[in-house]
Amino acid sequence: MNKEAEHSDDIARKLEALIPKSLDDIVRAHRDQARLRLAGGEEIMELYCEIRPGQVKDRLEDWRFIALQLLEAGEVQVMLLGNKASDGQARITSLVRQVDLDRQLVVTQSGSLYQLGKPGKGEPPFEHLILVCAAFHNWGFGHYLGVPCFFY
DSSP: OOHHHHHHHHHHHHHHHHSOSSSTTTOOSOTTTEEEEEOOHHHHHTTBOOOOOOOOSEEEEEEEEEEEEETTTTEEEEEEEEEETTTOOEEEOSOEEEEETTTTEEEETTOOEEEEOSBOOSSOOHHHHHHHHHHHHHTTOTTTTTOOOOOO
């Protein structure tokens, strides 16, 4: 193999290592302090509240609740991740404050009301993982947690 091909292979390996394969693969530093995963049913039920229908910001499709578990604080922060029905773009919300699965509604910390469309299954797709990385950097804690740096 020539030097140019070896260099290309080395770059390809480095890029492949940079791309997260799962939520758990996003947090790469200080894993004794924080973990990222799909939110569990109990965590979602803790946020249950009857939500009165109102002006919906958007409907999210292929959605998942994700949980940033802050181990030392014993705290779990739940966010909503999905595709906006209005334009198909991936979206991550601010922290989820209220969930009403009966009405398929969610209220976030910023006060936005989202309608839930069809849920996703399993780990989020590639573009959602990249969006989470970009959001964590935008929110100021991505570097500390060793999150791969992407811009969305």
